[in-house]
Amino acid sequence: MKIKKIYLPILLATALAIGLLMGSFLNYPTYQGGLVSGSGKNKLNKLIDFIDSEYVDDVDTDSIVDLTVTSILEKLDPHSVYIDKSQMQEVAEDMRGEFGGIGVNFYMFKDTVAVIKPVPGGPSDKVGIKAGDRILFADNYKLYGRDLPLDTLFSKLKGEEGSKVTLTVFRKSENKKFTVNVERGMVPKKSVDAYVMANKNTGYIKVNRFAETTYDEFHEALQSLINSGAKSIVVDLRDNGGGYLEKAVEMADEFLEDGMVIVKTKNKKGRVDETDATDKGIFEQGKLYVLINENSASASEILAGALQDNDRATIVGRRSFGKGLVQREMKLGDGSAVRLTVARYYTPSGRSIQRSYAKGGDAYFNDFQRRFENGELYAADSIKIADTLKYYTRNKRVVYGGGGIIPDVFVPLAGKHGDEGIILIMKSGVVSHFVFGQLDSERNAFNKLTEQQIVKKITATDDYFNLFDTYLLQQGMDFKLKDHKEMVKQYLAAEFVRQLIGEKEYYRLLLLQDNMMKAVLEKAGS
Template sequence: MKIKKIYLPIIVSLALAIGLLMGSFLNFPAEQRGMISGSNKSKLNKLIDFIDREYVDEVNTDSIVDITVNSILEKLDPHSVYIAKNEMEEVAQSMKGDFVGIGVNFYMYKDSVAVIKPIPGGPSEKAGIKSGDRILYANNSKLFGRKLPNDTLFSKLKGEEGSNVTLTIFRKSENKKFKVDVKRDIVPIKSVDAAVMADKKTGYIKINRFAETTYDEFHKALEGLKKQGASELIIDLRDNGGGYLEKAVQIADDLLKDGQLIVKTKNKKNRVDKTYATKEGSFETGKLYILINENSASASEILAGAIQDNDRGVIVGRRSFGKGLVQREMPLGDGSAVRLTVARYYTPSGRSIQRSYSHGGAEYFNEFEKRFESGELYAADSIKVADTLKFKTAKGRIVYGGGGIIPDVFVPLEGKHGDEAVTMIMQSGVVSYFVFEQLDKERAVFKGLSAQQITDKVVENDKYFKAFGAYLAKNGLVFHLDQHKAKVKHYLAAEFARQLLSEKAYYEMILKEDNMVKAVLEHKK
């Protein structure tokens, strides 16, 4: 298998680093303190002033300050980070769980803003915008033929809640252009991707991060699954880089019995705070399974650790990332902020799962490549554990600290060593764009089809399989897909169902071939 312009461990490491930046903090409120004066602080301030007033060339001192702040934080730990003011809005929106806009999933197709799908119940859907529509103008701002960056596009489409924007739409399926007024509204950014039944009595909930709305989304999903007959539950935390501690704790509280310890934190002054479950839990007795992988971090590990140490459920998958540091967000007064590590957290058995970062951030975030090369992602006996860091669960089982949550049931990466790149591609946005472009040419052919009919149409011949291979090659990605034909067709069919039907239809199809879900269903027998 050849891959042009792409290298799997680098891609995974980059994606993981971005995910951990978004999910690397826990909601300890910032304390208001005065700035402490001192000779070193005065020295830095004077240096910036000298450069600003006297340096021979014009210099953007704001950028120098940003570099200085980043350099200082890099000397501390990999999770103490600086967030520039131009990044704060996006980060805050992601963790808040909503934004004000028109509510469409889109991407730049050729030179136009193409609507992949309007968000169900959102402003655009209410206004009659459909999948495949092109947005030509937002009020009088031309959006096509300009290769506008995403942040510029977002600024044209977002606005104040209740404000109107007039969109000029081209609908290819009807070959017509028209204008429509869309009233901007609050659009949710969901942290619970799916809530479906994996079998007749097992519910499945996928959580992508822990944001302000996560617990409410989870509780609603859980209650819905229980009404469908779920007496057992799978919580999928794969690739969940973390987020708010409080939300992970609330979910753990729903799953644990009154008085069971959820998490401990200890700060610089050795102050220990313990959080216990209450009697309010709504799923304290049914069988429980938590799915994790090497990208499950922070709050995901808090939840998985609480379930494992209390012997409440079974942890399935691969060793988690290993982040046991707690951050507090502190505003710097100019719209930027710093997330500073202020404590460590410990699972109920007393273990810290923070990996060593003594060799610097680059090596720390490149952990995936080390696990890839060591074979740990394919064999449980390749996981290195520290015998000196043994701890016991509530029932006396041995668990280990020092580097992530080790699952009770190990599930290797899919396929043979080297095949994982195909799975990653099939779970990426590349598939979404390919399917959109196929539908753009023949949307009418799929109109009114059920999920099963869509599957039959995509799987029964090689038309879309061959077209996808050509699409990858055109974009500089060359794979030998023939040995993965069944998997590729399955993912393609699921993506067609997602764009034509719903997110629920996508997950119902994907879970049938998901190795970790299969491992859970096999474990239950």
């Protein structure tokens, strides 16, 4: 392929920044007080006043304050961050697990809002909006042909629960335009992407972050899988950047016996708080596996570390990110906030898994590239382990601190060094856009097919494989797909199924291609 290898670590690490932004704080009470008083604060206040009143040109002093706060926090640690008021709503919605809106998944497809699928039972679904519909106007505001920024677009479609909007819709499959009145409702932002039976004995749960609703979603998924006969459970925490500490604790409690330590935290004053499991767990005895990778961070590492140190789960995958700092969100009075590191957390054996950030934030967040270059993503013996950071699990197994959770079963990044770009593309939005375009031209034919018929239609011939190869070339991406034809076909089939049927079916199909799941099923003897 024409994309040079040197850029692969950058491409592969794209999801990490998003995950860590949304998962960079844990659930400590929100602090409402002001900044620390003193001569330093007075000096800053006077400087801002002088600029505001005396400087020769007009200056946005708010922007200066923002830069000052950001600069101060950069001197502390990589996870103490400033969130301006324009970001706060999105961050709050993501962690709350819901927002007010019309309830559709959509793309900007050829400069038009195109519905991938309405949220089942949501506001748009109730008024008859279907997959493939174009939303042309929200009230009298034109949404197509304008290259609108996403924040403007969202502002027209989102809104308070109970508020109303009139949508003008074009349905291509019937070549008709119509209007519908939609009453906005609360739309869930799921943190459990899917849960399925991988086989007759093994249940699988994919968790993308730890939000307010995560434990309830997870408990429902776990109970459903138990009811379906699961004797083994796989919890997938890959690319999960973290979130609320208490949700990771509640999830761990489902698997650990009464009195087992889940996590410890230690603050500036040396106070240590320990959180233990209760007797309320519903899966304390069956086989348990946790999937992690280099983008699993924070609360993901709390959960994985608790289960590993108590010898309750087999950790499968690659070394996790290595974030062991606890943040508290503190309001600044103008709609903005800071997340300030207030403690360190430790696994039950006493491990701190926080990586060093002594070389600065850039080196810290670019650690993925270092791992890529030193071969750690491909071979377990390339992981650098400090013998001085040796700890022992409940059953006296050796584990190590100092930089992430090291898995019990290592699974390399890809089957062969150099395949990373193919895997990345097949999991990216490029595939989703291609599939939507194909469905847009032949949706009526696909709507009549079952899941098995869809898979057969995509994989039985090379037709869609060739169309996708051509599509990539048109997008300026020359990948050598022929060596990966069967894998590409399976990913394409899964995405068709996802857009036509649902997330569960999508994940069930992709698990057949998943090297970590193959390792789990081999170890479990399933």
